[in-house]
Every structure is written in C-alpha cells, then in structure tokens.
Amino acid sequence: MEKRGQPLLQMAKIEKNFGATRALVEANIELFPGDVHTLLGENGSGKSTLVKILGGVHQPDSGKILLDGADLTLRSPRGASHYGIETVFQEVLTASHQSVLQNIWLGSDGIFRRRFKTATQRQQATEVLERLLGDAQLDVPAAELSLSARQAVSIARSLVRRPRVLILDEATAALDVQTRDRLFNEIRRLTAQGSAVLFISHRMDEVAEISDRVTVLRSGQTISTVTRETMTISGLIQDMTGSKVSPEESFKPPREPGKVVLQARDIQLAEQATKINVDIRAGEIIGLCGLEGHGQDLFIRRLSGFAGGPGSVSRLEVEQNNSATPVGRRNAAGLGVAYLPRERRGESLFEQMSIQENFVLPTMRQDKIGPFLSRKRMAARFREYIQSLSIKLGSPDDSITTLSGGNQQKVLLARWLATEPSVLLLNDPTRGVDISTKLEIYRTLQDLALQGTAIVVLSSEVDEIVQLTDRALVFRDKTVFAELAGKDLHQQSIVTAYFGQEMEVQYE
Amino acid sequence: MNRIFAFLQQRPYAFALLLCIVLLALNIIVSPSFANPTRWPAILGTFAPFALVGFASTPSVLSGGMDISVGPLTTFISVIFIAVLMPAGLGSWYFSVPILLILATIVGMINGILVAVVRLHPVVATVGMLFILIGLSQTIAPNPVQAADRWSAGLARTLGFIPGALLTIGAAALIWFLLRRTAFVSNLLATGDSDQSAFGSGVNVTAVRILAYGLGGLFAGIGGIALAALLQSSESALATTYALLGLAAVVLGGTSLLGGRGSMLGTLFGAFAIYLIQQLLTAGGVQSNLIQFAYGIVLVVGVLVSATLLSARQRGKVQ
Amino acid sequence: MTTTSTVVNARLDAPVVPSRWTKFRFFVLRLPILQLSVLLALILWLVISIPAFVNRLSIVSVLILAALLALAALGQTFVVLIGGLDLAIPGYIIVGAFISSNLAGGAGWPIPLALLMTVVICGLVGAFVGFVSHRYNVQPLVLTLGINAALVGGTLFVAKANFTSAPPDALRALTAINGTTFGLPIPPILLIVLAAVVLVWLFLTRTASGRRLYATGTNARAAELTRVHTGKVWTLTFATSGITAGIAGMFIASFSAGWSANIGEPYFFTGLAAVLLGGTTFGSIHGSYTRTVLGALILTLLSTIVLSVGMSESESRIIYGFVVIAAAFLYGRERHVRNRF
Numbered sequence A: 001m002e003k004r005g006q007p008l009l010q011m012a013k014i015e016k017n018f019g020a021t022r023a024l025v026e027a028n029i030e031l032f033p034g035d036v037h038t039l040l041g042e043n044g045s046g047k048s049t050l051v052k053i054l055g056g057v058h059q060p061d062s063g064k065i066l067l068d069g070a071d072l073t074l075r076s077p078r079g080a081s082h083y084g085i086e087t088v089f090q091e092v093l094t095a096s097h098q099s100v101l102q103n104i105w106l107g108s109d110g111i112f113r114r115r116f117k118t119a120t121q122r123q124q125a126t127e128v129l130e131r132l133l134g135d136a137q138l139d140v141p142a143a144e145l146s147l148s149a150r151q152a153v154s155i156a157r158s159l160v161r162r163p164r165v166l167i168l169d170e171a172t173a174a175l176d177v178q179t180r181d182r183l184f185n186e187i188r189r190l191t192a193q194g195s196a197v198l199f200i201s202h203r204m205d206e207v208a209e210i211s212d213r214v215t216v217l218r219s220g221q222t223i224s225t226v227t228r229e230t231m232t233i234s235g236l237i238q239d240m241t242g243s244k245v246s247p248e249e250s251f252k253p254p255r256e257p258g259k260v261v262l263q264a265r266d267i268q269l270a271e272q273a274t275k276i277n278v279d280i281r282a283g284e285i286i287g288l289c290g291l292e293g294h295g296q297d298l299f300i301r302r303l304s305g306f307a308g309g310p311g312s313v314s315r316l317e318v319e320q321n322n323s324a325t326p327v328g329r330r331n332a333a334g335l336g337v338a339y340l341p342r343e344r345r346g347e348s349l350f351e352q353m354s355i356q357e358n359f360v361l362p363t364m365r366q367d368k369i370g371p372f373l374s375r376k377r378m379a380a381r382f383r384e385y386i387q388s389l390s391i392k393l394g395s396p397d398d399s400i401t402t403l404s405g406g407n408q409q410k411v412l413l414a415r416w417l418a419t420e421p422s423v424l425l426l427n428d429p430t431r432g433v434d435i436s437t438k439l440e441i442y443r444t445l446q447d448l449a450l451q452g453t454a455i456v457v458l459s460s461e462v463d464e465i466v467q468l469t470d471r472a473l474v475f476r477d478k479t480v481f482a483e484l485a486g487k488d489l490h491q492q493s494i495v496t497a498y499f500g501q502e503m504e505v506q507y508e
Numbered sequence B: 001m002n003r004i005f006a007f008l009q010q011r012p013y014a015f016a017l018l019l020c021i022v023l024l025a026l027n028i029i030v031s032p033s034f035a036n037p038t039r040w041p042a043i044l045g046t047f048a049p050f051a052l053v054g055f056a057s058t059p060s061v062l063s064g065g066m067d068i069s070v071g072p073l074t075t076f077i078s079v080i081f082i083a084v085l086m087p088a089g090l091g092s093w094y095f096s097v098p099i100l101l102i103l104a105t106i107v108g109m110i111n112g113i114l115v116a117v118v119r120l121h122p123v124v125a126t127v128g129m130l131f132i133l134i135g136l137s138q139t140i141a142p143n144p145v146q147a148a149d150r151w152s153a154g155l156a157r158t159l160g161f162i163p164g165a166l167l168t169i170g171a172a173a174l175i176w177f178l179l180r181r182t183a184f185v186s187n188l189l190a191t192g193d194s195d196q197s198a199f200g201s202g203v204n205v206t207a208v209r210i211l212a213y214g215l216g217g218l219f220a221g222i223g224g225i226a227l228a229a230l231l232q233s234s235e236s237a238l239a240t241t242y243a244l245l246g247l248a249a250v251v252l253g254g255t256s257l258l259g260g261r262g263s264m265l266g267t268l269f270g271a272f273a274i275y276l277i278q279q280l281l282t283a284g285g286v287q288s289n290l291i292q293f294a295y296g297i298v299l300v301v302g303v304l305v306s307a308t309l310l311s312a313r314q315r316g317k318v319q
Numbered sequence C: 001m002t003t004t005s006t007v008v009n010a011r012l013d014a015p016v017v018p019s020r021w022t023k024f025r026f027f028v029l030r031l032p033i034l035q036l037s038v039l040l041a042l043i044l045w046l047v048i049s050i051p052a053f054v055n056r057l058s059i060v061s062v063l064i065l066a067a068l069l070a071l072a073a074l075g076q077t078f079v080v081l082i083g084g085l086d087l088a089i090p091g092y093i094i095v096g097a098f099i100s101s102n103l104a105g106g107a108g109w110p111i112p113l114a115l116l117m118t119v120v121i122c123g124l125v126g127a128f129v130g131f132v133s134h135r136y137n138v139q140p141l142v143l144t145l146g147i148n149a150a151l152v153g154g155t156l157f158v159a160k161a162n163f164t165s166a167p168p169d170a171l172r173a174l175t176a177i178n179g180t181t182f183g184l185p186i187p188p189i190l191l192i193v194l195a196a197v198v199l200v201w202l203f204l205t206r207t208a209s210g211r212r213l214y215a216t217g218t219n220a221r222a223a224e225l226t227r228v229h230t231g232k233v234w235t236l237t238f239a240t241s242g243i244t245a246g247i248a249g250m251f252i253a254s255f256s257a258g259w260s261a262n263i264g265e266p267y268f269f270t271g272l273a274a275v276l277l278g279g280t281t282f283g284s285i286h287g288s289y290t291r292t293v294l295g296a297l298i299l300t301l302l303s304t305i306v307l308s309v310g311m312s313e314s315e316s317r318i319i320y321g322f323v324v325i326a327a328a329f330l331y332g333r334e335r336h337v338r339n340r341f
Helices: A047-054 A077-082 A100-105 A118-133 A147-159 A177-192 A204-210 A233-241 A296-304 A344-348 A355-367 A375-388 A405-417 A435-450 A462-468 A491-498 B002-010 B014-030 B037-062 B070-085 B093-116 B122-140 B164-181 B184-193 B195-200 B205-231 B236-243 B245-252 B264-283 B288-308 B312-318 C005-013 C020-030 C033-049 C056-072 C074-081 C089-106 C111-135 C140-159 C169-175 C188-206 C208-218 C220-225 C230-255 C265-278 C289-308 C313-331
Strands: A009-018 A021-031 A036-040 A062-067 A085-088 A165-169 A196-200 A213-218 A221-227 A260-267 A276-281 A285-290 A312-317 A323-326 A337-340 A423-427 A454-458 A471-476 A479-485
Touching: A009 A047, A021 A036, A021 A047, A021 A196, A036 A047, A036 A204, A036 A233, A047 A085, A047 A165, A047 A196, A077 A085, A085 A147, A100 A118, A100 A147, A100 B184, A118 A147, A118 A177, A147 A165, A147 A177, A165 A177, A177 A196, A177 A204, A196 A204, A204 A233, A213 A233, A221 A233, A260 A296, A276 A454, A276 A479, A285 A296, A285 A435, A285 A462, A285 A491, A296 A337, A296 A423, A296 A454, A296 A471, A337 A405, A344 A405, A344 C220, A355 A375, A355 A405, A355 C208, A375 A405, A405 A423, A405 A435, A423 A435, A435 A454, A435 A462, A454 A462, A462 A491, A471 A491, A479 A491, B014 B245, B014 B264, B014 B288, B037 B070, B037 B093, B037 B164, B037 B184, B037 B205, B037 B245, B037 B264, B070 B093, B070 B122, B070 B205, B070 B236, B070 B245, B093 B122, B093 B205, B122 B236, B122 C265, B122 C313, B164 B184, B164 B205, B164 B264, B184 B195, B184 B205, B195 B205, B245 B264, B245 B288, B245 C140, B264 B288, B288 C140, C033 C289, C056 C074, C056 C188, C056 C230, C056 C265, C056 C289, C074 C188, C074 C208, C074 C230, C074 C265, C074 C289, C089 C111, C089 C140, C089 C169, C089 C230, C089 C265, C111 C140, C111 C230, C169 C188, C169 C230, C188 C208, C188 C289, C208 C220, C208 C230, C220 C230, C265 C289, C265 C313, C289 C313
Parallel strands: A021 A221, A036 A196, A036 A213, A085 A165, A165 A196, A285 A454, A285 A471, A337 A423, A423 A454
Antiparallel strands: A009 A021, A009 A062, A213 A221, A260 A276, A260 A312, A312 A323, A471 A479
8 A cells, every 4th residue: 555645633542432342443544645534434333523633522431533643532513623624424314404605704703803704704604615516505494494504504515614534424414416526626626626525425426426535434443444546335245244145135026016015196295296195015024215305214204104295195994995095193003004214312222211111112012911911921022022022131120221323223124014004114123223223124124024014124235225125216306206126136237227317327 | 475484483582572562562552651662771671681691591502402591590680699699798789790690600610510511301300400599699699689779670670771681681691692693592402402413523511511601600690690780689588599590591582492593683573572471461450360371371371382393394194 | 463352352252340320329229228227217316316206206207207297208209200390389289279278268168179179280280291392392491480379379379368268177177286087097198199109100110101201211212112191291290290299289288277478389399309309310310209208307307306406497407408408419420421421
C-alpha cells in the first residue's frame, strides 16, 4: 500500500464500550488529504460509533486520535468543529421550526456572538444550497422541506464551515439521486482543495463511484484497508461478512400459494401517485423494496392498519365466505394481521422491561386466570418460542437490553408469532442482525409460509429479497414500479428497477 | 376562513392578541374608566407582576424544559427585598436592585444546572426548588412585613410622568430584545426544538439551558421588585398563587410546552389576557371564586383551541 | 488480512464488568431498600429523641396523616407512571371535601350518594383530561392547571364560601384517631389505604391492564404499535386520579372536621413529593404505589420530627425540597443528549 505523505487524521486502536456492550474493540483508520475514504461494515459493526467518536459525540475508552500528527481530544461536536472536523450524522438533524438559514448556521455562532453578518450568512448559505439543491429557499421552516432537502440543509451546515475533514454517515440514504450527484461534486471539490472525506454508505454503487480508499470494519475491529486500484466489491463483502458471499442455501422450497387473505385496492401513497392494487395470498412471501423514501414503508404501514389514506385494505376470510373486512388500527389484531415495526428501539422494545414481558404484551389474554395473569402459563408459552427460535438468553426475567440485537429481534418476532397471525407484516426484520441469526429467521419464515401464513417483508437489502421472497414489489416514486417473480427476481433486476430502469447500474 | 386559520397558525401569539382585543373592549364597556389614561399607571402596576412571572417562565419552556419555581422565586425576591434588605439598611435602589437581580439569576441558574448538568427531570428539579423557596419565604417572613422604605412605590404607579411598570416590564423586554440581536435566542429555540440537532451541530446545549433558566430567574427577580412595589409588604402566602400563573400565560401566548416554538410577545399577550379576564369579572361584580372558575375554563379552552384549530401539526396529519 | 470471525466475536461477547455505582443504582431501582432504611432511621431517631412518642395515639395520628397523604397521591402515582402530571389534585380534593362536608354533612345527603357524586364528578373530569390530552397531544400539565382553577373556583362558588359544615359523624369515625374497625383499635382509614396498597400492587404486577399501563408509560409509540389502546389507558388513568383524589378529599375533610378554600394545595405538592421520593419516575416501570406510601410515611415522619425539634412547618418545606432533589438524583436522571443519537 503506497503512502502519500502524512495522514491528515489518524485514529489508532480505538476502543469503546457502552455498559455491557462492546462497540469498538480495535479500530484503526487513516485519512489522507485529498482522499475520499469509505468506511464499510454491516449494521452493528461499529461504524456509527467510530463516526460519533470522531464527531465528538462519544469519547473513546482508549486509543488515540491524531490530527496532523498531534494528539487530539474531542469532547463535543463543537470541539470537533473547532478542529475543522464536521460530521453529517445518520439521522437528519434539523430544528424543524427554525428557518433554513438558521439551520444552516446553527452551531456556527457562539452562545451570544454571531460569527458573520446576516448578509454574509445569506450569501454563503445561498451559494452552498444552490450547488446542492439547485435553488435556495432560506426563509421557510425546515419542517416544510422534503426529507432529502432537509438532509441537504444539514450537509450545507457542514459545508459552510469549510471542513478539513468531512464525515458523511449514511448521509446519502435520505438524499434523492439528483442531490446525491450534486453532493458527489461537492465532495470532489473539497478533496481537490486538500480536505479529507470519510464516507459511509451501504450502497455499493456509491462506494464504487466515489471512494479512493476503503476500510472495512467488522465486529468493532478494522479488518482491512484497500485502495481504489485493488478493491473489488466481492472482496469487500467478504471482509464485511467474514465469510464467502451469500450462501447459496435456497429458502424457497416449492409451494402453492393459497387463497387471497389480504387485498389492497386503489392504495395511493401520495397525491397523483399511481394507485396500487395487490392481492396477498396465504402461504406466499412477498418482498417490498425500493430506495429509501419511495413509499414501501408507508405501504406496509397501510397494510397494517396503522396508517390511513386513500384506498382500502381488506382482510378476506375464507372460513367466513370470503367476507371482506377493512383493516384498521383497532381491529387488525382481531383479524389476524400482525405487524413488526421497523425501529426496534423506538417502535417495538420496552427497554426497561424484561425479556418475557416484552414477549407477552399482545397475547396476555391467553395467560389470564380470573382477573390475574398466570406467570407459569406465560413462562411456558415463552419457553416454546425460546426453543423454536433458539433465542439465546440468560433468564426470561433479565432486562431485554441484555440481549444482542439479533436475539431481541427474535423475541419481537416471537411476540407476533404468538398471536398466530394469518398475515405477518415485517418491516425490515433483519436490520442490525448478524448473518447466522438472519438465516435462522429466514428458515422460520419459510416454515410459516409452508403452514399457510401470508408474509410480507420490507427489506433494504437486495440479497434478502432475492433469497427469501416469492415475488417482490419494487417501489419508486410512491408507487409499485415493478413486480418481479420467479426467474426475473434477481439482484440485477431489482437494482435496475430501483433506479427506474433509466440508469445502468454496475453491480458485481 | 381557511386564510384566517393559516394566519393564526403562522403567528402563534395571534390567538392571545385577539383575546386581548376582545377582552379590552369588554372591559371598557363594563367600566368605561378603564380607558381613562390617568388610571393606566395603576393598571400597569398591578399587571406588571403577572407579565413578569410569564416572562420568567418563557425561556425555560422555549429551551424544551420547564421552571415551576419562578412564581415562588418572584415572591421570595419580594420577601428578601422588604423583610431582609430594607431592615438591614440596604433598601436603597442602588444596593437592593443589583443584589436582588443577582440572587434571582443565581437561583434560576441552579435550576438550570440541576436540569442540564445533573439531568433531573425539569418538573422534579423545579418542584424541589419550589419547596425550598416557599419554605425560605415563609421562614423569613411568617407574617407580612410592611415596607420601611417606599421608594419602590413609584414602580407600581408613576415615576415622574412615566408609568413605573413600563420600567419593570420594559427592562425585561429590553433584555430580551437585545438578546434577540445576539445568537442566543436562535440557539435557545434550536435547543428546545431538537436538542439532538443543536448538540450535533455544535451548540453548547448545556450552557444554553443553564442560561435560559438563569434568564428566567432574572425576569422573576424583576417581577419580585414589581411585586414588592405593588404590595409594599412581604406576602409570602402569594407564592403558590403565582406558582403556575406564568405557565398559563406562556401557553395561552401560543408557546409550545415541547419547546422551540413561541415568543415573549405571545407571553405578554397571554398574561394580559389573563389579567383582563380577572379585571373584567371583578368589574362586572362577579364573585372572586367565579373569576377563578372562568380563568380555568378560559385556559382549558385556550389550550384546546391552540392544539386543534391552530396547530400546524394538524395539517401534517393529513398526509 | 482477514481475521477469523470467531476470535472477534469471542472478544465482543466478553462481558464488561459493571461499575459499583451501576450495580448500586440497579439495586436501588429494583427494591425500595433505600426508602425503607431512611424510614427506619427516622423511626429510630424519633423514638430515641422523644421516647414519649411511643404511645398509641401519637402513632395512630402519624399513620392517619400519612394515610391521607398516600391516598391523595394514589392517582398521581399512576399519572406519573404514564409520564404525565396531574395538577388538578387540589381541585378534586376540594370537590370531595365540599360534597362530604356541605352536602353529606350540612344538607344531610346519604353517604353513599355523596360518594357516588364525588366519584362521578371527579371521574368524568379526570376522564376528560386524559382523553383530551392524549387525543390532541396537549400537555396534561396545562390542561390540569386550568381544570384545577375551574374546579376550585366552581366548588367555592357553589358552596357560597360556607365553611361551617363538617362531614357526618359516620364519615368522621372512619378517620378518627381513636376509631376502631370491627372492634380492633385501628381506624378504618388505615385499613382502607392498606387495602389500596394490596389492590394496586396486584393490579400493577398481576393484571394485563397493569402491564398495559407500564407499557404506555415507558414507550407510548411502541405500546400503540403493540396494539395497546394508549388513549384508553390515558383516559382511565386520569379518571382514576380524579376519583381517588376526590375520595381522599372526603376523608381529609372528615379528619380535619371541616374544610377551607385551600385544603387541597398542600396535598398536591406534598403528594407529588411522596411519589417522587418513593422513587417513581416519569414514564417508567420503576414505580409502584408501595413506594408512594413509603414516601408518604417518610415525609410525615420528617415533618413530625422537624416540628418536634422546634422547627416550623415552613422550615420542613425547605427540607422537603432538598429531599425531592436528592431522590431524583438517585432515580430520575435523564439521558444525556449524546446517548440519544
């Protein structure tokens, strides 16, 4: 590996623990001036922790950060900013009631002192925003912008400060394609001026397009660093997963889809979007995918009854003469429609409660003896699922936070399997889950489908859709852009559909 | 109609302003002398403590927290002024005013430290402070003490030809106006709006919060002087009455209790509306208990109206 | 270049030893050991410093005072558990006090009717608060502030400031210091509160509704997505708060043989202090009524001691303030911004 002078920024042997969880064991990375350095890793590999340490949010337990060869202690994002290290975090950070202008200059000023005159602020903000968005509306509240535009605002916030080191933590996930291309131009302009960019994305096409150097992180450790000339996508994926790429195990035993159990009619996800009609049959697994924010998330929530809007979702019950009942927030459970939300922490977990209490919530009625709950029955029911899903836990009464992400997800899956659903809706069920747990979940879902459960899986991973589902609905611009099944369902076809077929995507 | 709602949604204080106009008109109809300029200084004098307790509650709410102890702080300051400083011979304005304002600011900042550094729930921390302040006020002056030095009486009436209340309310308003010209208010609003965003962008969230509570304390200190000026005696029993009045004014003025959204102007209108309700009902010969009843109902209705018709969030739900 | 994944995982799975402080906090959060030891210390102090205190009448009167405080704080405990705050407690208390004194006592209404009326009025008002604050996403704090003023003002208006009546003897017997229950020398109010402790404990730990209440408090969004009717939980919780505070008001008036305009206020602030001191924190599973009762006992004993050493009631308030902040320091610390990314 050829070295180009002194690194601008160096992180050496960084270690970080959160309570009982080890986030980083030994992370090393070197950023050179003029380089776009990509950090790759699966969910939970420690990328975000590393970024937060560099951004000043967290302090490392041990290890060194060197800027221009000198030791650096970063106590807060403000401190990092002082040294020219600017971070765009994964979550879109805007103050929604503040104007775009205020958002762009947020944090640049002191507590009282303004750094620039308003005129200067306006002029610089306009310049940067025009380069990113094409136009600059400085006086509207951030809440009125689209997600993509808000992310552009928070990127602009870093750019107006003229960073020496710019960190983009999955900042492109929320951007539309056009804005992303403009951002890439900005990145090139920055590196041409001698700044370094630390880029994080889970989209291989972006990584391939922009990276000068790639470091792979796995389980909190730096696994490898390769340069543009020597990197291959398959090599990177191998380093990320620690095994040969995607085991070719088939998760699609032949099976016959049964009767229609859930019917979506004339669903419209946005004004003027094409209406969606889908029949979901017993015993089939349907995949929902698309680039972030193209409607698949809203669609699965419509199916679950938790989101409303134009069109109807009905549950057809074979036993009752195919009677159609509209699915709503309150009756979904009774109709056998179970929904596992996307955000584990925000939408599913009760972090203060025990593992068993987390499991039992929607099915407590089964444990009632008189007015009281029988702990024995509860424990017995849970034991079944501990075994069938092979959940690894100390005691069911331990706090749910003692479990790894994968096991937490299994408990949540058990929570909904216990309702014995006819339709199981899963919103990105394997996010932040390690490979072996992932395979176990796939097997469980296949078994369920064989027994006649209709399963809808939204996934942000193309491989998952290919390996797991019978047919996939690819969303684009708030509607179903393509429906792929059988031989047509493979990575290439899905990714091509992601970009609306206009784009030639290279994917090895 | 929709345009009216849109207008009100953009200016959260408009509802309180509307309420003020209507109530002012009603007041003048019920007691025409209300419009007589010679009465204004006295009216403003009784209004000043209301307004200042409201002002004092505003910064902490804007920062995304809450300070329940500003009412008792106001009373505490007036008790210190009349029952401690005056008997000690420090009652003259050039001694007492700085001492009182510094003391009030420090108490506010202690709240801020409890919330921002020790990270207590704002309600819990300030309820604790409320107990301490009420206890201290009652210990210092178990019975009302008459003021020995009456220079401050002018603050509740006129100083020369200026209504004294304009000085107290004006001082607070001026401080806020000057702060708006600095980056502080932007930082404050951003912190209350989303402390994550503010922290992530490099705002010193902890310092902003401590200063917000300190500023509330400062305003409560001015309020304490205005209260002492009005009463010319130390009424420690008023503490609980004032305890939550400020919050009512803040909310009626269209400031969101979730932080990040609202204005001092709104609080002023909110406080004035509450004051006018009381005046109106008193002038109308309504029994004082019914005044309290009406005040409660207005507050409930006001909160509901601003949460339903005037909330921008409601529009977001449609999508 | 590639290390084997097993080695990495082994290192990742190695447990991190929790610090002593973490262990201590965990212990304190699980069981009210701290409250119990403080309570014991206070009892010892009282017994040693004033041996004369150990007689039936003094003990019973302290217990009654604590019981009334605990009853007034019952609903607040639930409300704090779901992450709200009920400022209307003084209003409910005054409604109960008025009904028991002026209607049951003065106008001679039968006691069951008076009880029913208290329950209906306070329950409906509470339900309104809970429903509205959940439905329109209004902070219950402001709403209950207004409701409180309306209740206090309205009741005083209806009562025409007539404070001459007292609750009927039958009610007063329930809270009399020398009262007996079925021949036992224990005032009924103590047994009522004891029964409430047991019932609430069963409710919170052994019923599905109790689980739903905790779930709503800890993560309302997840609860809604787990098919819990959080709106129903809010409505019923605030209704309960109203009902129990109203009933507490009836007893408070009975105990003090009459009522006044600000009979409820001290019970609100001190009641909240009891809840917080017990270790119940906003929106969490760390909290129970047992803890509130312990908090109420501690505060009552504290004020007894403070008064006995010759300090005034107002000085005991100062101590309350420090105690609340100290308790919150142990229990209710919020997460730092950096940990919410």
